[in-house]
Amino acid sequence: MRKTLIVVLCGATLVARSQTTIAPVGVIKGLSDSALLDVVQRQTFRYFWDFAHPVSGLARERDNTVKAEYYWDYINEADGDPNFSRHTFGPEACAIGGTGFGILSTIVAVQRHWIGRDTALRRLVKIVDFLTKADCYHGIYPHFMNGATGKTIPFGRLDDGADIVETSYLMMGLLCAREYFAGNPPLEIYFRNRVTAMWQYADWNWHSKGDNKHLYWHWSPANDFDMNFPIYGWNEALITYILSAASSTHPISKELYENSWVHSASWRNGKSYYGITLPLGNFDYGGPLFFEQYTFMGIDPNGLKDDQGIDYAEQTKAHTLINRAYCIDNPKKFKGYGANCWGLTAGDSYIGYVAHCPQDDRSVIQPTAALSSFPYTPEFSMQALKHFYYDLGDKLWGPYGFADGFSETRNWYAKTHLAIDEGPVVVMIENYRSGLIWNLFMQIPDVQRGLHNLGFTSLHLKN
Template sequence: MRSYSPETDRIVNTTAMQDDLATLQRETFDYFIQEANPANGLVLDKTEANSPASIAATGLALACYPVGVDRGFMTRSAATERTLATLRFFWNSPQGPEPDATGYRGFYYHFLDMQTGRRVWQCELSTIDSTLLLAGALAAGQYFDADTAAETEIRTLADALYHRADWCWAQDQRETVTHGWTPEQGFLKYRWEGYDEALLLYVLGLGSPTHPLPKTSYTAWTATFRWEHCYGYEYLYAGPLFIHQLSHVWIDLRGVQDAFMRSKGSDYFENSRRATLVQHRYAIENPRGFDGYGEHCWGITASDGPGPCTLKLKGIERRFLSYAARGVPYGPDDGTLAPWAVAASLPFAPEIVRPTISFCIHQAKLKAAKAYGFKAAFNPTHPGTAGSAFDWWISPWHFGLDEGPVVLMIENERSGFLWRLMRSCPYIRCGLQRAGFEGGWLREFEPGRTPAP
């Protein structure tokens, strides 16, 4: 009999984890192949019947296609064709103040009809969702670098789309950027203030060569931050986990600091690590007493949910939410967890994320084979619906906005693929530098230095 070897056991477990991650990434990637319109490149917001396209999901798809080529999920020619169809659609689609246009001032409506590409639901012209779309276009422009007519057109269209966005208009005559605009009501009353996913928005806005945000807009944004102490960690607070991930999908923020982070002796990557550890500790301590929470069962973010409803369970009245921006530690928290948000935290805290992914796959059975990876959300406290294969509520849908970060953050942790790609984008570098970022990989681009290959 072979004697037990801890080193052999570690290698076997590591190999199994790598296999799990590779399978999760591959099956999640399929969302962007199966749930898209190849004629215009638009990607479905979620798998519920009659759902529209999401421009954010479409932007994530544009960044995922290069990963798909690199990993052998699709051919370069297929990715080129899909990318070109997407960029041509957005460049040629109607831009104007009409209520059924596709966009205005270089920004786009949050939700579009999958076939016509026109605005649906009287939704807003979304600055953050347009940011994700434009970031995807820029990623495509960096990746498709061959001297062919198709790839040259991709680069030309990516630049043209980015140059068209009028970031100054989106400020509505104040320092910070608005959430959006509608032809019926004008600018929304909400602005990108407080630490949130808008870090990417401000970097792209500052880096624009045509309609750049002033440097003061970034300073005004950081002036609204909240630095807090939770569960033994000091960090820049934001409740939902996705806020600590979304900008990091695109930008390598390891070791680069703006004035705010220099004053704290930290950086945004370390901040996201601390936020992930806070989420983990919160689930272990479980202050609200929800079922299932623990060392390998955590991840609270904006997600689908079982509500709205109120149920009395085990003598406690529980109020359950539908789709909501759940957060830690102040809530809202109704017992709903999102396994995709755990997977998207992989680069920050692999030592706690990897065991949780394994638990979600093998114990909780939250990944059905060939079904776009993890279920969007689940709630072990809610009893679920009669006839379900689970004893608790589980979301019946998959969401494009959840799928992209899983594909891309698995790849960033594995190879740094998208981070490297976007480091080579001059607009990203310009935006970071105008925001006051210094250090880390940005040193390679200081005057007199030769960038590393």
């Protein structure tokens, strides 16, 4: 089962309503590799710091439109039953998952001294105070939220309530921040208590519909589980199962994880592409690269194995190398593709938001794909970064880092930045450089409990 989102953009440029506190820079020639990574991480972080919603501090879903028309077509691949809906949003639309990514990025910003610790903490307290009063459903938050009112913005006709996957990204960020801000100042204690209350209140098991057959992506107060969208593997949602099993108050069972994820028809692959064996995933060539990035912003795949014999370091690297090899092979002969210009993943294109991958290749490269792969392919990711920055910087580089996507074939360069594409750039480059987020997140007792409960082993786990 797959959720497909197509976005058609219109309207005028939207200007951030907060004073810039981190000054943007243009393309600077002759940087060392380390200095270049500093520049890219720092400028990308501005999206979450300077462009955050002024009322709530949440991450805006995207940056460049006052008005955006969204078209959704949900397709149940098991029975082909479509559900179509159309909505128009303005700049109040904030992303719950993107906010989680922004919180992880804020930890990086503090550690690298782009912002002060106390200043960052006040922003995080603003976020959790807002969320404790905002719409949630059995402790699970919606996909999109109005950043001024805290009210749910429906994602679709039946999807107007809880989104357990987006909530898992939010909780990944909050739990990691709780681990980082572990000091004795009253505001740090206050923040940790707020996060713990949110974490304990979240009823992950509610999304099992009371049995151990499936974990469901959505629940609606008006439509119950009519969305009927189980979370099958392999995709971006492994973190959802890990955190659902980690809960001390409302955990799912390992049986549910195995029935809904491991035993699904879309979990294993085992085929070879360009001489590289891909352990997991129903997509030929692996699908969009965000499958290997969202969960692994917090979960360290190195040394991570499960009781099915899967090595997650092998999975993440294999998928990335296959994606790059496909772009080098370039069977559709698109302009620009090559060893220094690769990366197919979900993001904006000339027709809207598309989950780009070898099976749906439309000549669009997303910079986030290669840059968020730094922990897996550092040499190749650096090669792509230098091309994006030095060779294409006049078209791609802006106040929030790189534009979301581009097609040299069509001479099209996005004017957009998306929270869910910005966050992985900051975090995954940092995991490559220092392991900061991996080391914090993997030492959290709740996370270790979830991994243990699902049969994982890792060098981070305590016996």
